Amino acid sequence: DVQLQASGGGLAQVGGSLRLSCAASGFTFDRFDDYAIGWFRQAPGKEREGLSCIISSDGSTYYAASVKERITISTDNAKNSVYLEMNSLEPEDTAIYYCAATHVGNRWYNCRSSDYGYWGQGTLVTVSS
Secondary structure (H helix, E strand, O other), X not given: OOEEXXXXXXXXXXXXXXXXXXXXXXXXXXXXXXXXXXXXXXXXXXXXXXXXXEEOOOOOEEEOOOOOOOEEEEEEHHHOEEEEEEOOOOHXXXXXXXXXXXXXXXXXXXXXXXXXXXXXXXXXXXXXX
C-alpha cells in the first residue's frame, strides 16, 4: 500500500512562510506518477478541506480558491515527494496538515478528501503573532 509521511510543521509567525513535505513510498506494482497527491488541512472544530492537489505525470494542479494566492504545490519525482509552500501565514492557517494520495484514475482533480484513500499522519502548523 501507498504510505505517506508529512513533515515540516511547527510554529510560524503571522506573515511568515512554511514549507511542508510529503514523502511517498510503497509503490509495489505502480509508480509515484500514477497517483495524485494532495494537501489537506483540518482546523479545530472544522471539516477537513482540500488545499491543493497535483499529479506529477503532467504537473496538473488544483488550488482551493481561498488560499491559491498564498500557496504553491510542487513535486520531486526523483524523491517521490510533494511539497506545499505557504506564504503570508495567518492565524486561520493553524491546523493539522495532511497529505493524501489517490490513483490518477479517480476523481483527484476536485481535491476532495473523500476521493483520497491513502493518508499520512498529519503535521501540526500553528501560526501565532
